[in-house]
Amino acid sequence: QVQLQESGPGLVKPSQTLSLTCTVSGGSISSGIYYWSWIRQHPGKGLEWIGYIYYSGSTYYNPSLKSRVTISVDTPKNQFSLKLSSVTAADTAVYYCARVVGRYYFDYWGQGTLVTVSS
Amino acid sequence: SSELTQDPAVSVALGQTVGITCQGDSLRNYFATWYQHKPGQAPVLVIFGKNSRPSGIPDRFSGSNSGNTASLTITGAQAEDEADYYCNSRDSTGDRLVFGGGTKLTVL
Numbered sequence: 001q002v003q004l005q006e007s008g009p010g011l012v013k014p015s016q017t018l019s020l021t022c023t024v025s026g027g028s029i030s031s032g033i034y035y036w037s038w039i040r041q042h043p044g045k046g047l048e049w050i051g052y053i054y055y056s057g058s059t060y061y062n063p064s065l066k067s068r069v070t071i072s073v074d075t076p077k078n079q080f081s082l083k084l085s086s087v088t089a090a091d092t093a094v095y096y097c098a099r100v101v102g103r104y105y106f107d108y109w110g111q112g113t114l115v116t117v118s119s
Numbered sequence: 120s121s122e123l124t125q126d127p128a129v130s131v132a133l134g135q136t137v138g139i140t141c142q143g144d145s146l147r148n149y150f151a152t153w154y155q156h157k158p159g160q161a162p163v164l165v166i167f168g169k170n171s172r173p174s175g176i177p178d179r180f181s182g183s184n185s186g187n188t189a190s191l192t193i194t195g196a197q198a199e200d201e202a203d204y205y206c207n208s209r210d211s212t213g214d215r216l217v218f219g220g221g222t223k224l225t226v227l
Contacts, residue, residue, distance in 0.1 A: 046205065
């Protein structure tokens, strides 16, 4: 059974960079079958796709966030990471990592981690 | 605003059938995928493709597509089905993954 777990600071100051890591267990990021994604949910709102990455490092980002987002992969550690720069209060959200099938849908998700942007 | 539109809330009596819809132009070209999301938990995939269920998802969950509308049907809703349900697909350009705004299902 594949499991994903997000980790990182729960509080980030405005204008700084949000950094999160997703650790994958029960399956290899390098299998080449799946993509690996970040999704967020603003408080009381719906889900927003941030972007995804292939084990080779190829990335696809939501155009609305592309200028501030970097997703990277660490295959030896079976992890992938999210960096979101120049954050504001509008970036306060629960951030989820998930496995992507066919660059299309998400079959396994992490529990999510709340990141608050505040001074 | 979301490119996929869902009703914000739907209710159903215990044991009855309920449909949750998702509308968007991209659904003319792409299937919708459906997720169940309970507070404090990870979202769970319930329907993908034309009408496929992952292992462990009860067969009371089914999906269908017609034109620009996708539907998730729960036949014989149970108390544990009370949750938020989200659809997702690609946007009209095919470049971006998008979600509907979510539907809060209440089982009465």
